[in-house]
Amino acid sequence: MRELSRVMLVLPRVVDNDLVREAGLPLSEYTSLMHLSEAPDGQLRMSELADACNLSLSGVTRVVIRLEKQGWVERVKCAEDGRGWNAVLTDTGLARLEQAWPTFLSTVRQHLVDHFDGHDLAPLTAALRNVAVEGAGHNG
Numbered sequence: 001m002r003e004l005s006r007v008m009l010v011l012p013r014v015v016d017n018d019l020v021r022e023a024g025l026p027l028s029e030y031t032s033l034m035h036l037s038e039a040p041d042g043q044l045r046m047s048e049l050a051d052a053c054n055l056s057l058s059g060v061t062r063v064v065i066r067l068e069k070q071g072w073v074e075r076v077k078c079a080e081d082g083r084g085w086n087a088v089l090t091d092t093g094l095a096r097l098e099q100a101w102p103t104f105l106s107t108v109r110q111h112l113v114d115h116f117d118g119h120d121l122a123p124l125t126a127a128l129r130n131v132a133v134e135g136a137g138h139n140g
Contacts, residue, residue, distance in 0.1 A: 011111060018107035023100040028053065028063050030104060033072060033089065033097040042089035045078060049087050060087075072096050 016027035023030075035052040036042050044052065050060035064087045067073035072093030078084040089097075116124060 014111050015104070015107050018111075019100060019103055022107075023103040025096070025100045028055070028059075029067055030097070030100055032060065032063050032067060032087070033093055033100075036073065036087060036089035037094055037097055039089075042094070043076075043086045046075075046085050046087055067093065070096070 012027060019025050019027055019030055031053050032049060035049060036044060039048075046060060046064065047057060049064070050057045053060055053063070055063065064073055064075060067087075068075060070093075072090055074088045074090060075085050076088055078086050113121070
């Protein structure tokens with residue numbers, strides 16, 4: 001279990017370092033853009049984006065403000081209730097995500113996937129998906 005704890009601490013750090021160095025984009029910003037790109041109409045309530053990125057609401061607000069300054073995200077009032085805010089991915093933001101994606105893929109391969117060389121990754125992928133789904137059910 002000690003090894004898992006170490007991976008949970010080290011992997012995000014090395015992926016972040018590689019993304020910043022090679023793509024000029026921190027992992028927190030990459031992850032936010034990624035989740036928005038996968039959301040219906042490219043938008044999520046700020047609280048949903050915070051949950052998806054495992055950030056506090058104030059933390060995701062700081063990230064979205066940085067993304068907004070770059071023109072990669074817009075914040076708009078929620079049409080459903082008018083109280084909350086949605087983060088909306090712009091075309092420029094999607095292009096920025098697509099530009100950084102090869103670096104993300106390469107660093108995850110180097111720092112994680114390559115260590116499983118010779119193993120069938122399908123069962124590992126399924127197990128990780130189960131862990132993520134179960135963990136998501138325990139938020140809040």
